[in-house]
Amino acid sequence: MDFPVLTVILLAPVVGALISVFIPKEESRIIKAVAGISTFISLALTIVIYFVYYTQHLDTGGMAFTEDIPWVSDLGVVYSLGVDGFSLPMLLLTNVIGFTAVFSRSWSVEKRAKEFYILLMILIVGVMGTFVARDLFIFFLFYEVVVIPIYIMVIIWGSGSKTKDVTKEYAGMKLTIYLLVGSAFLLAAMIWLYMEAAEMRGLPTFDIATLASLSSQFDQQFQIIVFGMMGFGFTVLLSMFPFHSWSPDGYAGAPTAVSMIHAGVLKKIGGYGLIRIGFFILPLGAKFWAPLIAILAVGNVVYAALICLAQKDMKYVVGYSSVSHMGFVLIGFASLNIIGLNGAVANMFAHGVMSALFFSMVGYIYGATKTRYIPDLGGLAHQMPVAAAGFVVAAMASAGLPGLVSFVPEFTTFVGAFKEASLRIPAIIALTGVVLGAVYVLRMVANVLFGPRKEEWDHVEDIRGSYWIPVVVLIAFIVTFGVFPSLLMDMVNSGMQPIAAKLVDAARVASQMGGNI
């Protein structure tokens, strides 16, 4: 295919942002429409290539829709893009959430809408770029693009909380510092990896596939250290316990659209990078660190779920719940087998759409009532039945109800984890998250939506107009992928196969070396 479809997907929001620059700032509706159209173009194209890949490339696997333009040839940097069964679900996720985030209600965005949407477009492009990059340098470049708009958006359009003494400036700063510290480790690990590889090949390259082909030549000590650094960077981004505390504060502080993108996809860059770069290039390192990841993953699931029970701020409930769900992803990673990896990656997708819907609904309610404090709310289903329906669907998906997107991934993750005898105990402990997860979401649903009518909320309006878009689109994805899980699982499976094969090879090498790992 000669048409550079990935570049077009990346450029559509950029063009949208550029057009917005020339629109007077009073015309916030037009700006929103431009943002909506440009993200919709990306979304539509992504759906097209998803189905093209699903129908044509699934059996062979590998990268498709590739583009290669040499950039800094001295350093071996190539602007190379491509998608496979792993990046496509992530790209789709980004676009679904990006498109719906534009139409979600953030109550403070009415002022300075122009800047907001421009930054949002940049953010979306940054996230998309990380998922389609085949070059480590490009990956990192896009990753850094992401951090800046997030910070600005949180401190300008964010909000504080009633339950915790946190200002939006603190939340934004904390989030940014965490991400930057993580990315510093990442950068160091990347450069080291790059240099080591360059020495081996005599030719510098940032190409991920080429680096991965060298994985059996990197010695074990090197893999363990570099994976450790890289793993730290990525798992901080994935909010692994005990480096998670930026995430609930950050989500609570951020405006709705940013919370959606951050919890929905940005976090997943951590998981994506960990697998695509960490596991793929440094399988021995992954093997070394997996037990630690498994233990911390249990911490994620149980610790965060218990904390959720004590929350009275809706955004904190969803924030900690997202930390808890990342535990399921991490335990799937730690299983190091194809079933667990499939489950974990599919779980990233599932959690993405589900938490986006959750944040969108919470944001809508917050925008309408100007409060997120649960005891202030109650009986809102009287005044806003549509928002209530969306909220309940999100809650049920969060509780892992079959027929919705997150059940099959969670089940698969646990099959993968149970397969490894050493992971059985952590997996059983993590399984209690299934019960706790139901407890905290249902409590919130009951206390926010149900119960007698409260007259003070009679003035609020239900979802209407373009606010319908997030509800309809996200529920459509949640239900479709829930009822037909093979749409997602086959894709992920094809993407995971080369990586799982690497891990199997590494296990064989390790056992030949006497199993001293």
Added chain:
Amino acid sequence: MIEFSLNNAWLIPFLPAVAFALIVLVLRPLPRVSAFVSITCILISFIMAISIGIGVIQGGEKFVEEPFKKAVTWFSMSGLKIEMGFQIDPTSAMMLFVVTLVAALVQIYSIGYMHGDKGFSVFYAYLSLFAMSMLGLVIAPNLLQMFVFWELVGLCSYLLIGFWWYKYSAREAAKKAFITTRTGDFGLLMGILLLQIFFGTLDLQELAVRIPNFTEYGLTAGALTLIAAILFLGPIGKSGQFPLHVWLPDAMEGPTPVSALIHAATMVVAGVYLVGRTLFLFKTVPGAMAFVAFMGAFTALFAASIAITQTEMKKILAYSTVSQLGYMMLALGAGSLTASMFHLMTHAFFKALMFLGAGSVLHAMHNEADIWKYGGLKKYMPITYWTFLIGCLAIAGIFPFAGFFSKDLILEVVWANSTLSGHAHGPFQGLYTLLFIMASMTAMMTAFYMFRMFFICFHGELRDKHAHPHESPFSMAMPLVVLGILSVVGGWVGWPGLTEGKAFGYFVRMGEFEIVHANWTLIISSTVLALIGIGGAIAIYWKNAISHEELAKKFAPLYKLSFNKFYVDELYLWIIHNIIDGIGRALWWVDMHIVDGVVDGVAKTTKVLGSVFRRVQTGKMQHYALVLFAGVVVLVIIMSFADTSVASLSLLGGGR
């Protein structure tokens, strides 16, 4: 028709699913059309279920030995393949019939009962969704499909209990139901995962082949018993067995048709059905069987002892449901799929009948729940009265009503496993003797509390002078009559004399078919026990020969325990609010002050360091030059000692 129904059995759950989608997406503003679509779909499903039933009876032995299965892949990857499909055998065919029948009747009944409710269409949407989920569960050929629909019926239960979500009580009851059953599902899911890991499949027929040879799959008998016990947690939650029974009585907050359909006749028996479907697992390990039997018998007795003192019709019926479900579990624990499924079927008839009757009474009394406000309803609502009487006689186990046959069969199989029969073997026969005694006591108590309620409600004088009770409309009376008839004749299909013994037990069974011979001592003694129970109720609540207030005073501590449901709810609430929430709050404190504290500490240190190092920037050129010079000196010293490979850093500038 039979051929078509068999080959397309997936349509049976699919049609209600279509109804659900249509109502939710399109028909919601049109209540009458919604009800019409929903009822039409379930009636077509019902007809298909009947023709499948006929096909299975005609097929006879064929379906018992080799269930008819069709499935497609739901999702798969190397080492994990999950299918969706259907499996028709006598057990699932029987369940299809019962579920579609009761669902259809309840949907018809709801036309009258829910008339004028704001959420009329939504109610029918939920009922259709429920029918879809329950039927999908019934025909499931593998455990994961069963789990999927198992959770979906849980969702429907949540939605329907909380149907009147603007009431605090309904909202809390819905939440409680979901969370309590979820607690059990934790075990069920773990059991399913362990079976998948050890046996490599979740297909019921495959598992039935592999599990008896469990040693080949690296399991010991103890481990398999543990797996079975873990798996059994799911049925404990769903079928309201002790100690997870607490949600079921509260579930009566939902509209009464829901209580009849979901919380009496169909969904709550899903646990029993699941154990029945996986009975090959439990049968392989006798310890698990004894566990199931004990939990069943204990629940039966425990719930009956609570039901005796309750004062709300639906609560009494709810505890009676818990108790009867315990009975079914006991039958399974005694190894008899036949007895358990038979009781499941007859119970569905008479319990649905009684719930709908209770709904009729509530409708007439404008939702007054306290039975002590009723009285003398016999003359106002004759259809309800007579059909309710049939239900009471059936549950008490009086010949020739349906409950007589099924209850008797259960007592018989437990008897056969106990020392009393003289030909039992195995380490647990003593236990089964105890269980037999418990079951017999339960039978007597059941007769007593049912007729207690019956006499208080329907005999004597109307106590609430402001009420104007009236008989219910046709749409509500018709299902009562149909279920009333079935509660009489429904048990006859189990009559051993029927068509050369090819009765219920010939089709619905596991293992070799044996004709059960009538055990007259047992039949007579159990009937006598039931009559004693009824006699007691007559003496106390009809003839007022003994004052019930005096009795309550005399046994005050026992009365209080029973009336307050042994304080189990209070205990759970205390644990949840103090221990689990306490841990939550403690961990949050940790998160804010320790996990965050470290981060903030680092930040503060940086700040302090910053203020220290600020002094370094003096702005004087000489100082900077001095520092620069010192740095160069240090570097030179380091480089002269260290190996010069640091030069490889220059690669960054291009490595050609």
